[in-house]
Amino acid sequence: MMYMIMAIMFLFFGCFLLIPGAFVGLGLIIPSVCLIIIGLVFVAMRSMVLKRYAKSVMELRKEASVKVRCGYCGSLNRETAKKCESCGATL
């Protein structure tokens, strides 16, 4: 969420500078283009972070749903397992 604010800020200032840059010349166009590029990088970073976060949440959920904890020894077993892999107790 921090990334999105930064991205919007950079994109906004980049576009804001681009308008006078059209009159002043390259002295303003170059920094404004740089700001827009940085903004786009932030957008890309944000989507990457979100993707990684979603993936880890999915993996955690998958692990929680697939694994069954043994009532005797506490070790994690597959949901399909009929007996505990470490102590042999029926699940």
Ligand SMILES: [Zn+2]
């Ligand atoms: Zn067990």
